[in-house]
Amino acid sequence: MTFNLTIxxxxxxxxxxxxxxxxxxxxxxxxxxxxxxxxxxxxxLMENHLRPGRLKYIFISHLHGDHYFGLVPLLSSLNLxxxxxxxxxxxxxxxxxxxxxxxxxxDTKLNFPLHFQETDPHQPAQILDxxxxxxxxxxxxxxxxxxxxxxxxxxxxxxxxxxxxxxxLPVAFYRHLKDGNDVLxxxxxxxxxxxxxxxxxxxxxxxxxxxxTRYNEAMFDQIRGVDLLYHEASFLDDMEAxxxxxxxxxxxxxALTAVQAEVGRLMIGHFSSRYKTTEEFLLQARSxxxxxxxxxxxxxxxx
Amino acid sequence: MTFNLTIxxxxxxxxxxxxxxxxxxxxxxxxxxxxxxxxxxxxxLMENHLRPGRLKYIFISHLHGDHYFGLVPLLSSLNLxxxxxxxxxxxxxxxxxxxxxxxxxxDTKLNFPLHFQETDPHQPAQILDxxxxxxxxxxxxxxxxxxxxxxxxxxxxxxxxxxxxxxxLPVAFYRHLKDGNDVLxxxxxxxxxxxxxxxxxxxxxxxxxxxxTRYNEAMFDQIRGVDLLYHEASFLDDMEAxxxxxxxxxxxxxALTAVQAEVGRLMIGHFSSRYKTTEEFLLQARSxxxxxxxxxxxxxxxx
Numbered sequence: 001m002t003f004n005l006t007i008x009x010x011x012x013x014x015x016x017x018x019x020x021x022x023x024x025x026x027x028x029x030x031x032x033x034x035x036x037x038x039x040x041x042x043x044x045l046m047e048n049h050l051r052p053g054r055l056k057y058i059f060i061s062h063l064h065g066d067h068y069f070g071l072v073p074l075l076s077s078l079n080l081x082x083x084x085x086x087x088x089x090x091x092x093x094x095x096x097x098x099x100x101x102x103x104x105x106x107d108t109k110l111n112f113p114l115h116f117q118e119t120d121p122h123q124p125a126q127i128l129d130x131x132x133x134x135x136x137x138x139x140x141x142x143x144x145x146x147x148x149x150x151x152x153x154x155x156x157x158x159x160x161x162x163x164x165x166x167x168x169l170p171v172a173f174y175r176h177l178k179d180g181n182d183v184l185x186x187x188x189x190x191x192x193x194x195x196x197x198x199x200x201x202x203x204x205x206x207x208x209x210x211x212x213t214r215y216n217e218a219m220f221d222q223i224r225g226v227d228l229l230y231h232e233a234s235f236l237d238d239m240e241a242x243x244x245x246x247x248x249x250x251x252x253x254x255a256l257t258a259v260q261a262e263v264g265r266l267m268i269g270h271f272s273s274r275y276k277t278t279e280e281f282l283l284q285a286r287s288x289x290x291x292x293x294x295x296x297x298x299x300x301x302x303x
Numbered sequence: 304m305t306f307n308l309t310i311x312x313x314x315x316x317x318x319x320x321x322x323x324x325x326x327x328x329x330x331x332x333x334x335x336x337x338x339x340x341x342x343x344x345x346x347x348l349m350e351n352h353l354r355p356g357r358l359k360y361i362f363i364s365h366l367h368g369d370h371y372f373g374l375v376p377l378l379s380s381l382n383l384x385x386x387x388x389x390x391x392x393x394x395x396x397x398x399x400x401x402x403x404x405x406x407x408x409x410d411t412k413l414n415f416p417l418h419f420q421e422t423d424p425h426q427p428a429q430i431l432d433x434x435x436x437x438x439x440x441x442x443x444x445x446x447x448x449x450x451x452x453x454x455x456x457x458x459x460x461x462x463x464x465x466x467x468x469x470x471x472l473p474v475a476f477y478r479h480l481k482d483g484n485d486v487l488x489x490x491x492x493x494x495x496x497x498x499x500x501x502x503x504x505x506x507x508x509x510x511x512x513x514x515x516t517r518y519n520e521a522m523f524d525q526i527r528g529v530d531l532l533y534h535e536a537s538f539l540d541d542m543e544a545x546x547x548x549x550x551x552x553x554x555x556x557x558a559l560t561a562v563q564a565e566v567g568r569l570m571i572g573h574f575s576s577r578y579k580t581t582e583e584f585l586l587q588a589r590s591x592x593x594x595x596x597x598x599x600x601x602x603x604x605x606x
Contacts, residue, residue, distance in 0.1 A: 015349075015376075095408075104397075
């Protein structure tokens with residue numbers, strides 16, 4: 001199953017050229033899940049050849065502008081493009097009012113159903129049960145209400161052993177075997193046993209998005225063992241006091257979170273505009289948690 | 304006096320790569336006047352090396368998103384940059400609510416005074432009397448309330464005749480002569496007559512911004528004889544029926560407006576995303592009004 005992450009923005013609140021505010025796309029099979037939607041995210045989608053028509057779910061972490069200013073423009077453009085498919089939106093209380101206020105004054109009527117569900121910033125909760133993935137909110141510690149999002153793959157299929165497959169078995173039965181079901185004849189006798197022609201499903205993958213937040217021990221149990229953790233790292237180590245004051249994290253704190261929560265890999269982003277380069281973030285994080293990468297705009301990573 | 308226009312966006316509602324929504328900067332001496340503020344205008348300012356700190360006045364024509372989605376992001380960034388200078392904002396009823404709703408949820412308190420004045424979409428009105436320019440609204444005919452903006456230069460100075468200036472005249476008196484005042488000695492006797500050392504001030508220049516609107520005879524008298532008219536041309540001639548339906552103009556109608564209002568030069572913009580190139584707009588407009596140019600992003604034009 002396709003399960004990958006494309007970074008559209010790696011910056012923070014103050015914009016600089018060539019570093020954009022937070023937005024990322026999770027692609028799961030044919031569906032796009034957009035996490036946060038900073039200003040001009042729709043241009044980033046175009047640049048990365050990600051068709052907006054495939055967006056089905058949008059998740060907004062919090063109402064600081066660098067995480068949602070691109071949302072109403074994106075909804076407007078989806079409407080102008082003639083979209084009629086349902087769109088699901090998850091975000092903090094107030095996001096609905098922000099959208100309806102703007103659409104009221106522009107006299108905009110959406111031609112597609114927009115389903116908005118408020119997130120609870122205080123308790124983790126499952127907010128979506130998709131055929132391929134379950135999604136929970138992660139309460140974060142920021143200046144205003146803020147949640148991360150945890151994606152857990154489900155229903156991974158057994159894998160066919162290609163060289164063992166009988167030549168006379170119709171392709172239509174492959175799915176049957178991958179679901180773990182034996183192939184029977186008309187009398188109910190087993191013709192082909194699933195366990196003879198397949199190997200067990202690989203473990204379900206998981207992805208946690210944690211931005212914006214200060215060092216947040218309360219979430220460790222919830223995200224423990226995820227394959228990939230995206231954690232904000234707005235500042236370098238020497239700015240820890242300022243970082244704490246603004247409810248942000250340093251590169252070292254992001255890496256410490258990765259260690260404590262025993263995750264597989266760590267990706268850091270949300271770099272403050274005061275830093276023109278990001279190499280030092282990587283060095284500081286890797287000194288604590290070696291399997292760290294930087295969020296790089298335009299790059300796609302398998303989860 | 305500096306009086307020029309820089310185009311930041313030449314597109315219309317549906318975004319395409321390399322053509323941005325409406326925004327333009329009038330520079331008058333050291334002050335910037337921003338007209339409309341489509342999504343990501345702050346990035347266009349950076350790309351064109353226009354310092355946001357010099358923005359003093361912002362004018363929003365109407366509340367379709369391609370004319371204002373970049374405003375709240377810009378105000379946020381001005382605030383983050385530590386601005387304390389006053390900023391004046393002119394725009395339709397509702398703009399204030401849109402701003403305060405978003406700042407309420409982001410818990411943003413502006414550190415600079417933002418003075419918002421509602422525009423009247425029905426009657427022309429002077430909205431700003433700046434030391435160098437007077438600015439009026441122009442009622443336009445669009446689907447929702449919409450005004451253009453008319454800039455009329457004032458107080459143009461007489462020009463010094465360099466080769467005639469006496470070598471012993473202190474530079475401090477140049478301004479005196481340019482204001483048309485004679486230089487006197489201590490007894491009140493005329494030493495240097497302004498009309499001997501200067502030529503009369505050139506005629507005051509004027510600029511009219513008219514977007515979005517359908518062909519609008521009601522404004523001809525107000526904009527008659529302006530030096531430069533920016534008029535929207537969303538569509539080519541063959542789309543006149545659609546254009547009329549959506550309260551937009553064709554290239555030919557923009558040019559016809561220039562003819563009827565006897566303007567000096569015409570600039571057309573707000574091109575629909577359905578057109579990948581714009582040469583045909585220029586051909587159609589020039590066949591009616593030869594002194595037409597296209598709005599080109601990043602280009603600066605003297606008014």
